[in-house]
Amino acid sequence: MARRPLVVGNWKMNGTLESARQLARDIAAGAGGVTAVGIVICPPHPLLGTVATEVDGSSVSLGAQTVSEFAQGAYTGETSASMLREIGCEFVIVGHSERRQLFGESSAAVAAKAQAAGAAGMVPIICVGEVLEDRQRGATIEVVTAQLGPFVANGALPSGAVIAYEPVWAIGTGETATPEQAQDVHAAIRGVLATIDPAVADATRILYGGSVKPDNARELFLMADVDGGLIGGASLKADEFLSICGATA
Numbered sequence: 213m214a215r216r217p218l219v220v221g222n223w224k225m226n227g228t229l230e231s232a233r234q235l236a237r238d239i240a241a242g243a244g245g246v247t248a249v250g251i252v253i254c255p256p257h258p259l260l261g262t263v264a265t266e267v268d269g270s271s272v273s274l275g276a277q278t279v280s281e282f283a284q285g286a287y288t289g290e291t292s293a294s295m296l297r298e299i300g301c302e303f304v305i306v307g308h309s310e311r312r313q314l315f316g317e318s319s320a321a322v323a324a325k326a327q328a329a330g331a332a333g334m335v336p337i338i339c340v341g342e343v344l345e346d347r348q349r350g351a352t353i354e355v356v357t358a359q360l361g362p363f364v365a366n367g368a369l370p371s372g373a374v375i376a377y378e379p380v381w382a383i384g385t386g387e388t389a390t391p392e393q394a395q396d397v398h399a400a401i402r403g404v405l406a407t408i409d410p411a412v413a414d415a416t417r418i419l420y421g422g423s424v425k426p427d428n429a430r431e432l433f434l435m436a437d438v439d440g441g442l443i444g445g446a447s448l449k450a451d452e453f454l455s456i457c458g459a460t461a
């Protein structure tokens with residue numbers, strides 16, 4: 213079954229109102245009316261409104277970088293899924309390794325965030341990935357399987373959910389998984405999803421992330437189970453990001 217490729221830019225905690233406006237404008241202009249690949253940009257929360265205005269009516273979609281698992285109430289500093297949806301987000305990244313490692317998000321919390329996103333009508337981009345030590349001891353598949361455990365236990369993924377496989381040792385390091393390493397893990401992830409529902413496994417887009425650049429994107433995207441990318445550093449430059457989007461063709 214054909215899965216439409218997806219490329220997601222994770223801006224992390226970078227940018228100003230002005231630089232975000234310009235970057236979003238350049239990406240929207242460069243993307244033109246492209247439909248062969250889905251393009252999503254995920255600015256920091258305070259810049260979402262500005263970027264929403266810039267991408268409105270373009271083929272570029274808006275996403276956020278995290279969301280609260282709670283619907284509303286006394287959760288100081290948090291942002292609910294319905295707030296993000298209202299401002300124009302169609303996607304939200306959940307469980308990025310920086311959230312897991314620096315802010316202690318558990319796989320259960322990540323699953324709750326994904327459910328909250330789905331309930332508000334957004335598509336969660338659920339991140340999984342092993343640290344170098346896990347890979348060295350041969351535990352990569354075990355780790356990503358455990359990270360997906362709450363979804364398997366629930367017997368469901370939020371509708372249309374996207375998975376992003378990001379080996380932690382490849383994020384921001386300039387070191388990329390080889391296409392074969394990525395394919396092996398992506399196939400294993402699809403196998404885990406098949407235990408929930410084979411049709412869902414077949415339809416789910418699994419993105420690779422970790423030092424994806426214009427010069428290595430195509431070989432990664434050519435792999436059978438790699439359906440696009442989650443891009444950090446290279447998403448902050450419109451020409452590099454657009455070149456990566458073009459590498460899905």
Ligand code: PGA
Nearest residue numbers: 383384422423443444445
């Ligand atoms: P990177 O980040 O492309 O800068 O390695 C990827 C990510 O953290 O999503």
